[in-house]
Structure formats: structure tokens, C-alpha cells
Amino acid sequence: MTQVVRTGDKLLTGIQAFGAWKLSIASEIKRYRLWLHEQGLSSVDLDDRLARALRAFTTDRILLAFVGEFSRGKTELINAILGRHYKMRLFPTRIGRTTMCPTEVFYDPQANGPYIKLLPIQTRSSAIALSSYRRQLEHWAHLDLDLSNTQSIQRAFEEVAKTREVTIQVAESLGFEIQFLESSSKKAGYVHIPAWRHALINIDHPLLRMGLSIIDTPGLNALGLEPELTLSFLPEAHALLFVLSADCGVTASDFAIWNNHVKDLAARSNTALYAIINKIDLLEDEDALYPIDVQEALNRLVRFSAQQLHLPVENVLPLSARQGARSFVYDDNDLYESSRLASLEDALATSVITSRQKALKNVNLKEVIEIVDTSLQTLSEKRSALQKEYDLFNRNEKDVEVELVGLTRLVRKEQEKHNQRLGVLQEGKIVLEQHLGRINELVGSEKLDWHFNRAKESMANAMAFGAAAAIGIFFQGLKLDLRRLRDEMDGAEQTAKKIYQRYMQQIEQQLEITQATVDIEQYINEFTELEKQAAPYKNRFGSLMANQEKVFDHFFDTLAREARRVYEKAREEAARWCKQVLVPLMQQTLEAKKRIDDQLKRLDHLQMIDATRDTRLIEIKHQLEELAHQEDFLQEVAFCLQPVELS
Numbered sequence: 001m002t003q004v005v006r007t008g009d010k011l012l013t014g015i016q017a018f019g020a021w022k023l024s025i026a027s028e029i030k031r032y033r034l035w036l037h038e039q040g041l042s043s044v045d046l047d048d049r050l051a052r053a054l055r056a057f058t059t060d061r062i063l064l065a066f067v068g069e070f071s072r073g074k075t076e077l078i079n080a081i082l083g084r085h086y087k088m089r090l091f092p093t094r095i096g097r098t099t100m101c102p103t104e105v106f107y108d109p110q111a112n113g114p115y116i117k118l119l120p121i122q123t124r125s126s127a128i129a130l131s132s133y134r135r136q137l138e139h140w141a142h143l144d145l146d147l148s149n150t151q152s153i154q155r156a157f158e159e160v161a162k163t164r165e166v167t168i169q170v171a172e173s174l175g176f177e178i179q180f181l182e183s184s185s186k187k188a189g190y191v192h193i194p195a196w197r198h199a200l201i202n203i204d205h206p207l208l209r210m211g212l213s214i215i216d217t218p219g220l221n222a223l224g225l226e227p228e229l230t231l232s233f234l235p236e237a238h239a240l241l242f243v244l245s246a247d248c249g250v251t252a253s254d255f256a257i258w259n260n261h262v263k264d265l266a267a268r269s270n271t272a273l274y275a276i277i278n279k280i281d282l283l284e285d286e287d288a289l290y291p292i293d294v295q296e297a298l299n300r301l302v303r304f305s306a307q308q309l310h311l312p313v314e315n316v317l318p319l320s321a322r323q324g325a326r327s328f329v330y331d332d333n334d335l336y337e338s339s340r341l342a343s344l345e346d347a348l349a350t351s352v353i354t355s356r357q358k359a360l361k362n363v364n365l366k367e368v369i370e371i372v373d374t375s376l377q378t379l380s381e382k383r384s385a386l387q388k389e390y391d392l393f394n395r396n397e398k399d400v401e402v403e404l405v406g407l408t409r410l411v412r413k414e415q416e417k418h419n420q421r422l423g424v425l426q427e428g429k430i431v432l433e434q435h436l437g438r439i440n441e442l443v444g445s446e447k448l449d450w451h452f453n454r455a456k457e458s459m460a461n462a463m464a465f466g467a468a469a470a471i472g473i474f475f476q477g478l479k480l481d482l483r484r485l486r487d488e489m490d491g492a493e494q495t496a497k498k499i500y501q502r503y504m505q506q507i508e509q510q511l512e513i514t515q516a517t518v519d520i521e522q523y524i525n526e527f528t529e530l531e532k533q534a535a536p537y538k539n540r541f542g543s544l545m546a547n548q549e550k551v552f553d554h555f556f557d558t559l560a561r562e563a564r565r566v567y568e569k570a571r572e573e574a575a576r577w578c579k580q581v582l583v584p585l586m587q588q589t590l591e592a593k594k595r596i597d598d599q600l601k602r603l604d605h606l607q608m609i610d611a612t613r614d615t616r617l618i619e620i621k622h623q624l625e626e627l628a629h630q631e632d633f634l635q636e637v638a639f640c641l642q643p644v645e646l647s
Helices: 010-038 044-059 074-086 121-125 150-160 168-173 220-225 227-236 252-267 294-309 321-329 333-339 341-393 397-443 445-462 467-507 521-540 546-580 583-607 609-641
Strands: 062-067 103-106 115-120 141-144 163-167 190-194 196-202 212-216 239-245 272-278 316-318
Touching: 010 044, 010 341, 010 609, 044 341, 044 546, 044 583, 062 074, 062 227, 062 252, 062 341, 074 212, 074 239, 074 272, 074 321, 074 341, 115 121, 115 150, 121 196, 163 168, 168 190, 227 252, 227 521, 227 546, 239 252, 239 341, 252 294, 252 521, 272 294, 272 341, 294 316, 316 341, 321 333, 321 341, 333 341, 341 583, 341 609, 397 445, 397 467, 397 546, 397 583, 445 467, 445 546, 467 521, 467 546, 467 583, 521 546
Parallel strands: 062 212, 062 239, 103 196, 239 272, 272 316
Antiparallel strands: 103 212, 115 141, 115 196, 163 190
């Protein structure tokens, strides 16, 4: 046994670096917001944009989802990923099913200590969504966790894996498919079902503290039972680990999970998809009658699995979660190397963190940098005007008088132009408000409610012959609305483009201001993906039996919530765009107005040139120095906001 060398810390160090980067960006946004307020340059719309960017950097989390049939080693793999810190298996493992319900693992900074919260399985008979139950903690059983006491951990997780014996009728009413359930050995007509619907586990761990969250799923029946898993949780995952076992390869039940719930997620840009071939240690049998070349066998298994699942070979990772978990328990680096756990940690550190950083940079950070650049440009113009005034006062008195007259005219002319620019913006706001009104008509709450009510009526009439068709019509209506919204936004963007052009004409220069755009097509695609994810349930409920109606209602409620989320998100983004597309121009106008006002005040005091010459020179010098400090500050902020690649 050898002492562990931290060869696999890339995931931890990567997440720590990512977290530190987010904190540094958040700090710079806070500094810049404070500077805007101190300079009197903030506005409601501008502050709202910066606040949204700040929230993105302070609340961002990385979600890992573990999916696969039971007994594939998902729980042990979680132990291996988290085990380095505690030097033990956090979650008990044994032969057979250890995870009976979907389980989330995270860090709760508001909690007094580690805990497990469990939602009773009978809540499935309620129409209340799982997401709603998360806000109603009175329905959850609460267990405190003592991570220093192995027996305490064992007892707590035995509760998570607890089952109940119920009649077949009760099991069916809760949505279970009987063929996936174990029959009671004591009572005829009874089966075992999970005692709990969902588990929330809070522990203090460096990876979790830095923003990592994990969700573990029990297997095919759980995914089919709980639509929110496949319609909400899994699409939100930044990395999805599809766990297989080296001793059996890709089985029929593995394929069922892959085809029905996983493969469509591979097309999502924000989800890294890996197939994990676990239990490779089972291939190493020194006492076997016919020894095999383990590495060659693994290579064939990886290639074949990649071919079956249509994944790149590099996204199929063979490893031993058992060896990885044991290596930390026993401080055995050789065992860690044999586990090949480092390949997964490196892959997650590279793909997931890189993609999350890219997403934040391309949207939120880009927007902040553009706002800061506008402020820098305005300060530069102000400094140039002050320098000209300073040079003017350093000349002889006669020249000063002549130039002051001209400068006064120039400033007043700039004021007139400012008023013209303000007129352009006011007219533009009126036109954009008209677009906003049409947006609310096209995809407003009333329209959305109409779609839901029509769908419910259609499905109530279609129970006997085809609820799936009614769902198809439901999605067609939603996508038609968004296509009309897309056309409306195309017109609104053309309107904004003309406003920008007129504004540039008024200032007689080309400012480096980027006009924002909104992509409605992505939400249409989300509906398409959501419909794909719902396909297995549509097929299951093609025609409904009486005892399935409650289960179907739960499925449709979940589907409707996800559809509502996408629909409202599209409307909110479109509306926000209409309200904020002119913010860069308004920011520039506000800063220009402040500069003109300052200039006019100075010019009003220049009637007594001789008396004010020396004073004014000192004043301008101080102002130039202050501007230089402000420019240095903004350049520092801009430098700190520049994208960096995390390695």
C-alpha cells in the first residue's frame, strides 16, 4: 500500500478555479455598478442588466446526472468522485438496488448541518408537482446526518433505500409498471415499491461547496415513473453519465433507458454526454482457466459500446468505481491508478467547466464588457474636451475671448444635437412599445392558458382513442405562436436597427455599440426537444385505461409546466429585449448629457476670464487628473473582465 498522490485532483482544482473566476467577475461587476451610482450615470434599465449578469455569476451551478439501470454501480461512482475528501464511502453500497428513488446531493449553505430530506411515495397521488413540493418542506421527512459516525450514515441511507409492500392496484394507481417490481414473498397480490419519491442530501464537501450538484437515478422504472426527471432535471444537467457494467455490456434495459430518456440530450450544446463502462476490475481474473488480454478486451468493449450508442470513442470511459472508492479509503495510489477514475475526472474538468465558462462568457460577460467599453469611450471624449479647454486657457487673453465665443456656440450646438438624439430615442421607445404590445398579444398569459385549456378538453375527449395525438396538437399550437413571435421580433430588430442608424447620424460618428438580438428559434427547438423527451410517455398513454388516468394527468401536468417555462421564457426574453435594446444608446446619451451640462456650467462662468483664468486652469487640471483616475479604474475593470481560459 502506498500513500495517495493527488493525481486525480483535476476536477477539484478545475471547479475551484472556475469558482474563483466567477467570484472575481462578480466582484468587478459590483465595483462597476458602484462606480456608476457614484458618478450619477446609472439608470434602472442599465442596473437591471448588470444585476442579471451578477446573478448569473453568483448562482451558477454545475449539475452532474447519473443515469443507468440498477446494479451498474452509479452510487459507488458517486462515492469515488466524492470519496477523496472524506476518505470513506459516503453512500452505502451492496448487491442489488441501493438507490430506490431519485436522489440529489448538494451543499446547502443555509443549513445548520448535513441532512437527508425524504418525500413520501404517496405524494404521487397528489396533483402537486415535485418542484412545488420542494418549496413545501412540511411534507418531507427530515433526518440529521452525522458524517463522523459510520453507523449513523448507515441507518440514514437504509431509510433512503426502504420499500413498502402494497397491492398491485395501489402500485398501478401510483404509476408503477408491475413488471419492474419485486413481488412480495409473504403476501399474494402484493409488490414492493419505494417508500420515498425523492431524496435531498446536503453534505459539506469541497466540490459541492464550489457549486457542484449531483442527481442519482434508480433505473428504468424510476425514469418512466417520474416525468420531471426526464423533462426537467436531465435536460438541465451539464454532464450526463450513462453508467454501464463491463460484465454485461449494453443490455436491452440499458438500451431502453438510452433510447427513451438519454440519447436526445446528446444534441444539446450545454450537456456533455459520457458512457461509463464500470466494473472493469471484474475482467481481471488471475485464476481464470482462459486468461484474457484485459486491455484488448476493454478496447473492443469501448469501440463496440461507442458504435452501439453512436458516441465518440473518447466519450466512452472504462473505469472501476469500486477501486476508485477503495483507493481513498485505504490511501492506495496504485489502486487509484488501476481504477482509471482520473480519466473521468479529467474529462469532466475539461468539457463541463469549459462549456459552462463559455456559456457565461458568450452571454453575460460579453454584455458587461460592452457596457464598460461604452463608459470608457465616453470618458475619453470628456477628457479630450477638457484638454482642449485647458489648452485654450493657456493661450493669450485675446485668443481666449475669441475661442470662448466659438466654444460656447459649439457646446450649445452639441446641446441641440443631444435634444435631437433624445427625440430619436423617445420616438424609438414608442415604436418598440408597440412591438411589446403585439408580443403580449401573440404569446401572452391568456394565449398560453387557452392552449392548456384546449389541450385538456381535447385529451378528456380522446382518452379512449389517442391522448398522444392531442399532445401533438398542443405542441403544434405552441410552436406556431413562437414562429409568429419570431416574425414579430424580426420586425422589432429592423426597427431597432433603423433607430441605431438615425442615432449615429445625429452624433455624426460611428460608436462601437453592439445592437442586442434575441434568438426565438432556440425556444422553438426546445419545444421540439421536449416533445421528443415526452415521446415514451405519449406512446405509453396512447390510449388510456381507467386506472391510468391519474398517472397520465401527472405526466401532462409535468409536460405542461415545462412547456409553460419555455413559452414564458421566450416571451420574457422578447419583452426584455424591447425594453432594453436601446439601453446602450441611452447610456451614451446620459453620459453625453452630463458632459454637456458640465461644459455649459463652466462656460457660464467664463464671463470674467481674467479673474477666473488661473482658477479655471487649476480646476481643469484637477478634473483631468480625476478623469485619468477614473479611466485607470475602468481599464482595470475591463482588464479583469477579459475572458481567460481555465486549464
